[in-house]
Amino acid sequence: MTDRPDTTSLSADEAEAFEGRLADNIVHFARALRTAGMRVGPGSVVDAIRAVETAGIGEKADFYWVLHSVLVKRHEDHDLFDQAFRLYWRKRALLERLMSQLLPPSPPVPRDDAEEVRSRVAEALLKNEQKPEAPKPKLEIDAKMTLSSQEVLQRKDFEQMSAAEIAQARQMIARMILPFDKVKTRRLEPSPRGRQIDLRRSLRSSIRGGSHGMIDLKRLAPARKHPPLVAICDISGSMTQYSRMFLHFLHALTEARGRVFSFVFGTRLTNITRQLKARDPDEALERCSDIVEDWAGGTRIATCLHAFNRDWSRRVLGQGAVVLLVTDGLERDGREELAFEMDRLHRSCRRLIWLNPLLRYDGFEAKAAGIVTMLPHVDEFRTIHNLNAMADLVHALDARRPGGADPMRWLRGEAA
Amino acid sequence: MADQSPEIPQSIDATLTLLASADYVADRSLATVLYLALKMGRPLFLEGEAGVGKTEIAKVLAKALGRRLIRLQCYEGLDVSSAVYEWNYAAQMIEIRVAEAEGVVDRARLGEDVFSERFLVKRPLLEALEPDTAGPPVLLIDELDRTDEAFEAFLLEVLSDFQVTIPEIGTVTAARPPIVVITSNRTREIHDALKRRCLYHWVDYPDAARELSIVKAKVPEAPQKLSREVVAFVQAIRREDLFKAPGVAETLDWATALTELNAVALDAATISDTLGVLLKYQDDIQRMQGSKAKELLDQVRAELRAAG
Numbered sequence: 001m002t003d004r005p006d007t008t009s010l011s012a013d014e015a016e017a018f019e020g021r022l023a024d025n026i027v028h029f030a031r032a033l034r035t036a037g038m039r040v041g042p043g044s045v046v047d048a049i050r051a052v053e054t055a056g057i058g059e060k061a062d063f064y065w066v067l068h069s070v071l072v073k074r075h076e077d078h079d080l081f082d083q084a085f086r087l088y089w090r091k092r093a094l095l096e097r098l099m100s101q102l103l104p105p106s107p108p109v110p111r112d113d114a115e116e117v118r119s120r121v122a123e124a125l126l127k128n129e130q131k132p133e134a135p136k137p138k139l140e141i142d143a144k145m146t147l148s149s150q151e152v153l154q155r156k157d158f159e160q161m162s163a164a165e166i167a168q169a170r171q172m173i174a175r176m177i178l179p180f181d182k183v184k185t186r187r188l189e190p191s192p193r194g195r196q197i198d199l200r201r202s203l204r205s206s207i208r209g210g211s212h213g214m215i216d217l218k219r220l221a222p223a224r225k226h227p228p229l230v231a232i233c234d235i236s237g238s239m240t241q242y243s244r245m246f247l248h249f250l251h252a253l254t255e256a257r258g259r260v261f262s263f264v265f266g267t268r269l270t271n272i273t274r275q276l277k278a279r280d281p282d283e284a285l286e287r288c289s290d291i292v293e294d295w296a297g298g299t300r301i302a303t304c305l306h307a308f309n310r311d312w313s314r315r316v317l318g319q320g321a322v323v324l325l326v327t328d329g330l331e332r333d334g335r336e337e338l339a340f341e342m343d344r345l346h347r348s349c350r351r352l353i354w355l356n357p358l359l360r361y362d363g364f365e366a367k368a369a370g371i372v373t374m375l376p377h378v379d380e381f382r383t384i385h386n387l388n389a390m391a392d393l394v395h396a397l398d399a400r401r402p403g404g405a406d407p408m409r410w411l412r413g414e415a416a
Numbered sequence: 417m418a419d420q421s422p423e424i425p426q427s428i429d430a431t432l433t434l435l436a437s438a439d440y441v442a443d444r445s446l447a448t449v450l451y452l453a454l455k456m457g458r459p460l461f462l463e464g465e466a467g468v469g470k471t472e473i474a475k476v477l478a479k480a481l482g483r484r485l486i487r488l489q490c491y492e493g494l495d496v497s498s499a500v501y502e503w504n505y506a507a508q509m510i511e512i513r514v515a516e517a518e519g520v521v522d523r524a525r526l527g528e529d530v531f532s533e534r535f536l537v538k539r540p541l542l543e544a545l546e547p548d549t550a551g552p553p554v555l556l557i558d559e560l561d562r563t564d565e566a567f568e569a570f571l572l573e574v575l576s577d578f579q580v581t582i583p584e585i586g587t588v589t590a591a592r593p594p595i596v597v598i599t600s601n602r603t604r605e606i607h608d609a610l611k612r613r614c615l616y617h618w619v620d621y622p623d624a625a626r627e628l629s630i631v632k633a634k635v636p637e638a639p640q641k642l643s644r645e646v647v648a649f650v651q652a653i654r655r656e657d658l659f660k661a662p663g664v665a666e667t668l669d670w671a672t673a674l675t676e677l678n679a680v681a682l683d684a685a686t687i688s689d690t691l692g693v694l695l696k697y698q699d700d701i702q703r704m705q706g707s708k709a710k711e712l713l714d715q716v717r718a719e720l721r722a723a724g
Contacts, residue, residue, distance in 0.1 A: 055455075
């Protein structure tokens, strides 16, 4: 934190603001920060008032750092705080403007490509026209699906699903039995067949119990837990529909197992882990689209992977993470750079799984430059275009996996 | 209990003076948060890249206040028996055997005997709760990001009440809570619940002037010209797009290494040969070697000349 606000003493305006209603002002300031997206709990506000009382109001710079040390809990929030502080403590009237400035601009709702007429669009239009008319015709696909319609849905490409089918697919994703992918940790826990002896419990039980000179040995074994799962998901134009379904999948995973870190990228990388933690899937996705600014735009894989490697890999890839990279691999950036970043990503995680919806085409061949560059650096290469593929992925994430998505097969096929 | 050690500073300026007395060159933002942490009795959470001097802050604080420094180095799988307490099983076993040989049959009494403080092995967290004649100790919980969530949750409890429950003995509560400093290199996100209980500070790389004073204080034998060039070069290299930018620790190592090599000023060849002291990733070293090092050095020289 090298930049510091100017240390000029308080102006008459500010002095007046401080007088008497300082506590009120701090409360308002905290509320402004909250509106701007920072997490400021009521406890922090009380702390802030206490802290200002403790330190006293001296120079403006001190006041700045006093509030900073109590209200800022994440390095990422520093800039936000800085901006808010400068605006807020200058003049109260600026508050409204401050709020509107700090609120992230609402991104356009992802739309489908106009050229392709999708059943979803048609349906939406039809719905609007029919609405004011007579009693609704009953649609009974949802609740009681026949086996065959369920099977059809399992195989249907996400891109071709109607709104109703998407809703069903989402329910099926939520009901998916999520992978058993626990790995051994270095923490020990009581286990009757463990290899290590738990001296503390053994001794206790030998004194409490009546084993007459015999010590009943208690045992310990390594605890198992889910390794971190990191998803890096392409949300550029061609990937929109797949990414949205995949985000539903990620949301279900986040709910079920924890330790899921999610990122999306188009032209820039955005961390949406916190947003996906909202319990309701719709709300979670809503929050994601609030902070993501490049939905359905272009894609720059190498640049975004570089950003991930530099800013996040050390923070989320510890403790044996598995990475799911979701992209079609159609990259226009330099190949050399892409290979470098892929290699680095591959070396920093335990397993790198590439999910590519292009693989759904029967005649798929690894010919595009981006794909050829990326393939040697992944452990598995899979598709993710329908529910069946998603179920396969769940299967593959299982710790007792059978394997079978060798990426090199595609490169060898090209050579043959 | 009378404290003979220096008092807790009573203002931000006093905190700056205190840190300076222990040769720590701090900026005002750090002094502010430190002062508040001491005054409000809250743990201080320091986050920042590796090698910016987070651990040093706790050490300096202990030294300046004349308190004992208790350090808990975190690692994956750290558990209560290594962090709080453990029983001395060997001694307990012997005690039991002796008692049995003497024909003691009262199991309950034997249990009380064996699980008494005599057989308790205290680990850092428990030690930090014990009273100390010099005043409450400084408890450094280093690299918290290396532990797992389970330990973090446990810590949450200890830090909010400053007490630990040992089932066999009872609850140990600190009469006066220790000064707690937690550091994290951000290899993992720390839960909000823990951060909420602490005062937060992001420790950044120092600016050139501060880094130069640090080098002067810690490597006094380095020639003045060399120190200036080393600091300017490190500052410049941090602006490059590196996988891991060098920390203050690396600057000090480099200044020491160059002094050992009898260098009085930087030159491209020496830089290339000693880059390994400064950069810890092969990709980074490769990028900076040769012409790039020369280019940066020329740039740094020009800057220094312009500054006089």
